Amino acid sequence: MHLMEKGEGENQTSVTEFILLGFGDLPELQILLFLLFLVIYIVTMAGNILIVVLVVAYQHLYIPMYFFLGNLSCLETCYISTILPRMLASLLTGDRTISVEGCMIQLVLFGSLVTTECYLLTVMSYDRYLAICKPLHYGTLMNGRLCLQLAAGSWISGFLVCRIFMCLMPQLIFCGPNEIDHFFCDFTSLIQLSCSDTSQITPLIYIFSFLDAVSPFLLTLASYICIIATILGIPSITGRQKAFSTCSSHLIMVALFYGTIMIVYMLPKSGTWRALNKVFSIGHTVVTPLANPLIYSLRNREVKEALRN
Numbered sequence: 001m002h003l004m005e006k007g008e009g010e011n012q013t014s015v016t017e018f019i020l021l022g023f024g025d026l027p028e029l030q031i032l033l034f035l036l037f038l039v040i041y042i043v044t045m046a047g048n049i050l051i052v053v054l055v056v057a058y059q060h061l062y063i064p065m066y067f068f069l070g071n072l073s074c075l076e077t078c079y080i081s082t083i084l085p086r087m088l089a090s091l092l093t094g095d096r097t098i099s100v101e102g103c104m105i106q107l108v109l110f111g112s113l114v115t116t117e118c119y120l121l122t123v124m125s126y127d128r129y130l131a132i133c134k135p136l137h138y139g140t141l142m143n144g145r146l147c148l149q150l151a152a153g154s155w156i157s158g159f160l161v162c163r164i165f166m167c168l169m170p171q172l173i174f175c176g177p178n179e180i181d182h183f184f185c186d187f188t189s190l191i192q193l194s195c196s197d198t199s200q201i202t203p204l205i206y207i208f209s210f211l212d213a214v215s216p217f218l219l220t221l222a223s224y225i226c227i228i229a230t231i232l233g234i235p236s237i238t239g240r241q242k243a244f245s246t247c248s249s250h251l252i253m254v255a256l257f258y259g260t261i262m263i264v265y266m267l268p269k270s271g272t273w274r275a276l277n278k279v280f281s282i283g284h285t286v287v288t289p290l291a292n293p294l295i296y297s298l299r300n301r302e303v304k305e306a307l308r309n
Contacts, residue, residue, distance in 0.1 A: 015174040017097045018193075022090055022183035023278070034091035040290055041084045047293025048073040054306045061306060064142045065131075068124045069296060071151050075120060076289035079113045082106055083184045083285050090183075100174065103185040108165040110184065114284075116158030118216040121254055123150040125223040128247040133230045161212055168201050181274055184285065217258055224251065249295045256291055260284040 023033055055061050055070035086106065090096045098106070130138050173196035180189045187205060191198050227247060234240045260283030267273050267280070297303050 015100060015176075015178045015193075017099045017178065018103050018174075018185070019179045020086075020090060020096050020098055020183060020185070021179055021181045022087060022096060024096060030091050030094070034088060037084060037088055037091065037286070040286060041080065041088065044080050044286075044290045044293070045077055047297070048076045048289065050307075051293050051296065051303070052077075054303065058306045058309070061302060064127050064147050065124070066302070067147050068120065068127060068151065071154070072117070072120050072124070073292060075113060075116055076292050078109075079117065080286065080289040082109045082113065087183050098185070103180075103190070104169050107185045107187060107190065108162050108169065111165050111187070112158040112162035114158075115161040115212040116154050117257065118213050119154035119157050120151070121250075121257065122216040122220045122223075123154055124250050125220040125227075125247075125254065126150075128250060129223040129227055131246060132227050132243050157212060161208065164204075164208060168204065171201060172196055172198070182278060182281070184281075186281075213261070220254055220258075224254075249300060252295055253288070253292060257284055257288045260288070 023029070026033070051073040052070050055066045055073075083106075086098065127142055130142050134141065169190075172190060172194045174190075174193055175195045177193060180186075180193070182189055191202060224247075231240050231243045234243060260280050263280045264277055264284070267277050297307060
């Protein structure tokens with residue numbers, strides 16, 4: 001561990017790098033894990049970039065649902081790239097160190113992209129709500145201007161979180177243990193390692209987490225309660241199936257993303273639960289970006305037609 005003196009008459013030392021333990025407790029599986037995550041990364045990047053290209057290139061995909069899907073796919077390429085390249089390098093070389101600055105950058109980018117995804121998923125659920133619950137007014141309500149405003153608002157929300165993290169994180173001082181029992185830098189681990197007073201930072205972070213994660217989830221949940229109620233009110237079975245098919249792919253993404261996040265932050269952070277915490281963290285950091293192009297390409301007729309063309 002590289003240390004440097006803090007100075008100013010203090011006997012403490014300041015940590016300059018962390019050790020991401022990741023999956024280091026499975027040395028015999030390092031190469032296998034590297035190959036597995038490398039394939040996942042390549043497929044995820046190729047799939048999401050392909051969806052962005054399809055949405056831009058094919059005019060019959062110029063509708064709000066695919067505009068938001070293009071934004072989501074663009075986000076997923078950035079999202080997974082904040083985590084996997086560093087983890088792949090660690091699995092390949094065995095070097096699990098990351099500088100404090102690098103760790104902070106990863107945390108800030110990860111937090112801002114998670115926020116953007118929460119809002120984008122909410123925007124997409126609102127789009128499906130209007131399409132199913134107010135079909136006669138959908139074309140008027142969900143116009144091009146509103147689509148741009150909703151998408152821009154989602155990205156700006158993530159940028160604001162990025163700015164907040166950039167203001168708060170430099171207040172953390174690390175002078176003790178430097179091992180993070182995770183495969184990326186998350187806020188909970190850094191707070192536990194910090195030897196500075198976190199009594200003011202922690203409540204602020206949780207307040208912003210509620211506003212930027214829980215609130216969008218509640219709005220998404222409300223949208224789907226209305227959608228399901230409307231679908232159940234359709235008299236014909238064929239009509240119900242057709243209405244549900246228009247939002248089933250998005251519902252799967254919402255369940256996967258929020259489900260794994262909830263499990264991660266509800267599980268205890270000590271003992272044998274730490275291993276489960278890392279496994280479920282793979283769900284929202286790796287599996288969700290991978291599932292996005294697979295779900296939408298396999299379950300969506302318009303996307304499959306564009307792929308065939």
